[in-house]
Amino acid sequence: xxxRGPPASDGFSCGVAVxxxxxxxxxxxxxxxxxxxxxxxxxxxxxxxxVWDPEGSPADRDPEARPSVSVVLPTYNESGIVESKLRxxxxxxxxxxxxEVVVVDSSDDETPALVESFFADRVTPDLxxxxxxxxxxxxxxxxxxxxxxxxxxxxxxxxxxRVAPDAVREAVANLAxxxxxxxxxxxxxxxxxxxxxRGYRDVQARIQTLESHLDSTFVFHGPFSAFERDAxxxxxxxxxxxxxxxxxxxRRGGDRVVFDPAIRYMEAAHSGFRKRRQQKDRRAMGLLRLxxxxxxxxxxxxxxxxxxxxxxxxxxxxxxxxxLVAAGVGVATLAGVAxxxxxxxxxxxxxxxxxxxxxxxxxxxxxxxxSVFDTQVSLVRAGLKLLAGEGDGTWExxxxxxxxxD
Ligand code: GDD
Ligand code: MN
Numbered sequence: 383x384x385x386r387g388p389p390a391s392d393g394f395s396c397g398v399a400v401x402x403x404x405x406x407x408x409x410x411x412x413x414x415x416x417x418x419x420x421x422x423x424x425x426x427x428x429x430x431x432x433v434w435d436p437e438g439s440p441a442d443r444d445p446e447a448r449p450s451v452s453v454v455l456p457t458y459n460e461s462g463i464v465e466s467k468l469r470x471x472x473x474x475x476x477x478x479x480x481x482e483v484v485v486v487d488s489s490d491d492e493t494p495a496l497v498e499s500f501f502a503d504r505v506t507p508d509l510x511x512x513x514x515x516x517x518x519x520x521x522x523x524x525x526x527x528x529x530x531x532x533x534x535x536x537x538x539x540x541x542x543x544r545v546a547p548d549a550v551r552e553a554v555a556n557l558a559x560x561x562x563x564x565x566x567x568x569x570x571x572x573x574x575x576x577x578x579x580r581g582y583r584d585v586q587a588r589i590q591t592l593e594s595h596l597d598s599t600f601v602f603h604g605p606f607s608a609f610e611r612d613a614x615x616x617x618x619x620x621x622x623x624x625x626x627x628x629x630x631x632x633r634r635g636g637d638r639v640v641f642d643p644a645i646r647y648m649e650a651a652h653s654g655f656r657k658r659r660q661q662k663d664r665r666a667m668g669l670l671r672l673x674x675x676x677x678x679x680x681x682x683x684x685x686x687x688x689x690x691x692x693x694x695x696x697x698x699x700x701x702x703x704x705x706l707v708a709a710g711v712g713v714a715t716l717a718g719v720a721x722x723x724x725x726x727x728x729x730x731x732x733x734x735x736x737x738x739x740x741x742x743x744x745x746x747x748x749x750x751x752x753s754v755f756d757t758q759v760s761l762v763r764a765g766l767k768l769l770a771g772e773g774d775g776t777w778e779x780x781x782x783x784x785x786x787x788d
Pocket of ligand 2: 540542
């Protein structure tokens with residue numbers, strides 16, 4: 383609270399001091415600071431990618447490498463799409479006599495029977511089917527499957543994704559680099575045509591390329607990630623970011639974990655604001671909790687630029703900046719109301735309009751900005767959900783998204 387106008391003792395202006403509970407200029411400068419603080423790391427990254435602009439994978443790739451491969455496929459009630467997924471795996475451009483498929487299944491539908499009959503009259507690839515008696519979550523299932531995988535390289539892929547035929551060749555080419563023990567790929571086509579997801583993935587691909595050239599990348603993608611089997615360690619049993627967690631642990635073990643945009647996959651995604659929340663919020667919870675649990679790696683020189691730059695940037699993006707964005711919207715609303723009265727409500731109205739247009743893929747060149755905003759919304763919600771004790775490692779699979787694979 384501040385008092386404005388001449389001091390009351392000057393004789394003429396007793397009682398006309400103007401009292402304001404909210405000082406708009408202060409609010410505006412606070413808003414400016416918030417916007418600057420939120421935007422700065424992005425500007426640094428954008429500037430870096432303008433002057434440096436690395437492309438492709440940083441690994442010393444060997445395109446001729448053909449190690450043996452275990453394909454780990456976790457399934458929970460995937461009877462609608464599991465056969466087409468298996469067909470697509472068998473169509474990969476890789477010598478199938480070097481491939482073993484490890485299905486780890488926790489279904490209570492006919493998925494395991496469909497898997498068995500699919501392999502019944504096939505010579506290659508080999509099948510290892512692990513049937514869990516009860517569903518204990520994806521992380522537990524994956525730990526089991528990784529332990530059962532026999533081959534030199536383990537490829538993990540979700541049932542509800544499609545992988546480019548040359549993806550495994552591209553992946554093992556990266557793993558031939560003795561300093562690289564894990565590699566993930568790019569969402570090259572968003573099934574269902576979600577421009578929101580598309581825009582976000584393009585921004586993310588730039589960032590992940592840059593991170594990989596600096597040292598290693600943070601986020602690993604469930605639809606396609608590949609690991610050297612000997613580098614694999616168990617993930618936390620309640621993990622909801624299993625691929626990223628495994629990559630982080632491998633990097634902590636000393637090997638690089640990189641992103642190669644030549645490895646392509648497709649995944650379905652929603653654009654609608656509400657529909658996006660379920661999956662995006664959960665993934666966000668997984669990343670938030672992982673960063674928190676592994677916070678002792680932050681700023682550790684022994685992890686090179688991964689510890690000094692990549693993890694701090696991801697902390698910023700994942701943990702800090704969503705709250706700055708939320709605070710920015712709040713402060714802008716207060717400043718608007720303090721200066722313009724009820725017309726200040728134009729600020730939240732504009733945000734609502736931005737969301738409405740963005741979630742209809744209708745923002746044209748601003749669409750990527752909306753995609754980043756959408757991610758930040760999920761991160762705020764995820765933080766609140768984690769604080770409320772949610773996040774136990776099991777979830778409902780999204781049947782509507784799976785229709786895109788029929
Ligand atoms: N065996 C087993 N047990 N498989 C499961 C379970 C489970 O309890 N829950 C889900 N799955 C399987 C699904 O059948 C699918 O093949 C894959 O795990 C991914 O599940 P989705 O329901 O499609 O989840 P998503 O699209 O959000 O998955 C993404 O986020 C997860 C973390 O939140 C992916 O990136 C996953 O790899 C990641 O773990
Ligand atoms: Mn999925």
